[in-house]
Amino acid sequence: xxxxxxxxxxxxxxxxxxxxxxxxxxxxxxxxxxxxxxxxxxxxxxxxxxxxxxxxxxxxxxxxxxxxxxxxxxxxxxxxxxxxxxxxxxxxxxxxxxxxxxxxxxxxxxxxxxxxxxxxxxxxxxxxxxxxxxxxxxxxxxxxxxxxxxxxxxxxxxxxxxxxxxxxxxxxxxxxxxxxxxxxxxxxxxxxx
Numbered sequence: 001x002x003x004x005x006x007x008x009x010x011x012x013x014x015x016x017x018x019x020x021x022x023x024x025x026x027x028x029x030x031x032x033x034x035x036x037x038x039x040x041x042x043x044x045x046x047x048x049x050x051x052x053x054x055x056x057x058x059x060x061x062x063x064x065x066x067x068x069x070x071x072x073x074x075x076x077x078x079x080x081x082x083x084x085x086x087x088x089x090x091x092x093x094x095x096x097x098x099x100x101x102x103x104x105x106x107x108x109x110x111x112x113x114x115x116x117x118x119x120x121x122x123x124x125x126x127x128x129x130x131x132x133x134x135x136x137x138x139x140x141x142x143x144x145x146x147x148x149x150x151x152x153x154x155x156x157x158x159x160x161x162x163x164x165x166x167x168x169x170x171x172x173x174x175x176x177x178x179x180x181x182x183x184x185x186x187x188x189x190x191x192x193x
Contacts, residue, residue, distance in 0.1 A: 002059050004132040004143065006040040008187040011134075012049045013058040028052040033065045037134060037141060066134065067142045070099045072109030074151040075128060075192055076119065083178050083193065086116055086161065087169035092181035094189055096146050097165075105147045113151065117170045118160030124149045131188035148192055 002013040017025055026036065028050040036048050052058045073096025076084035085092050097112035099105065110122045128148035134141055159170035173181055182190050 001055075002062070002132065003188075003191075004062065004134060005187050006037050006134045009040045009045070010047045010187065011036065011040070011062075012047055013052065013062055014049055015052055015055050015058070017051055018049065022046040023049055025049050025051055028058065028061055031065075034141070063143060063145070065143075067140070069142050069144045070105070071096050071144055071146040072099065072105045072107075072112060073097070073146050073148050074109050074113040074122065074124075075148060076113060076117075076122065076151040076153060078152075078156075078172055079154055080172075080174075082172035082174050084113070084117060084119060085171055085173050085178070085181055086167045087171070088165070088167045090184075092185045092189070094148070094192065096148075106149065109147065109149045110151070116162045116165060116167055118158060119153055119155045119170075121153045121155045122151045123153065124151050126150045128192055131191065133186070133188055146188075 004011040004013065013028065023046055026048060031050055039045055040048060050062065052061060073094055075094055084095065086095050095113040095116040097108065097116065099108045106124055110124070113122055114120050128150055131146045131148065133144050135144055161167040161170045178193055182193055
């Protein structure tokens with residue numbers, strides 16, 4: 001089972017058909033993806049489930065339905081165990097961004113975290129879940145595939161929000177502060193934190 005978010009509502013990719021209660025089932029092979037996105041954005045539907053035959057082919061088939069944008073990001077811990085958050089578009093988020101040129105996804109994640117926050121000395125400790133969400137750019141829908149990595153740093157300097165990316169705050173948040181921030185965050189970030 002996979003989750004692709006349209007704002008905070010999921011498109012669930014699955015092989016199981018369930019009785020429809022506040023969601024709709026559609027066949028993955030024949031679905032009109034534009035209609036699904038519109039329905040999730042304009043109706044009271046909680047989610048949409050796209051039904052496929054083979055679990056191992058669900059994601060591959062779905063990703064062919066819209067252009068893909070590949071990104072890398074980080075859930076960064078400092079020496080105190082606080083997590084690095086950014087504040088953009090009136091929501092708390094984790095730093096991430098698009099791959100540039102031929103860089104590896106790991107290099108992308110480290111570069112983007114550093115550019116968006118001013119933090120350096122980043123070291124990847126392990127890969128995390130990959131998240132998927134649909135966004136609209138220049139009138140066209142795209143799927144952002146974000147590869148996330150847990151990182152650590154001993155950085156203790158000033159944090160610098162990347163203002164030209166719309167980031168207005170960068171903060172280290174402890175466990176309690178992180179949980180509060182997640183009340184005003186995105187569904188895919190809540191999965192990671």
